[in-house]
Amino acid sequence: MKTTNPHVGESFESFLREEGIHDEVVTTAIKRTLALQIEHEMAAQNISKSEMARRMKTSATQLGRLLDPENDRIQLDTLVKAASAVGKNLAVSLV
Numbered sequence: 001m002k003t004t005n006p007h008v009g010e011s012f013e014s015f016l017r018e019e020g021i022h023d024e025v026v027t028t029a030i031k032r033t034l035a036l037q038i039e040h041e042m043a044a045q046n047i048s049k050s051e052m053a054r055r056m057k058t059s060a061t062q063l064g065r066l067l068d069p070e071n072d073r074i075q076l077d078t079l080v081k082a083a084s085a086v087g088k089n090l091a092v093s094l095v
Helices: 012-019 022-044 049-056 060-067 076-085
Strands: none
Touching: 012 022, 022 060, 022 076, 049 060, 049 076, 060 076
16 A cells, blocks of 8 residues: 655655644754855865954854854844854844
């Protein structure tokens, strides 16, 4: 007897909503993307972690939390400081 997958044909987003994990997955993806972009800019500009923390006027521990892909509890002002420290702006919008 052949079983059918009830999720075939639906979007990944609808699957995540049905599973009740959509917001968590999106939050993690956004945070990881921003952390990677910040690390990329740091590398491209040859900015060390200690220099980055100095530019942000924060501690190395706080910077470590920002760059940790598993930590999704980062405040918006911290992201703004990080973007500014690498000469970028942070844009946030509702879509």
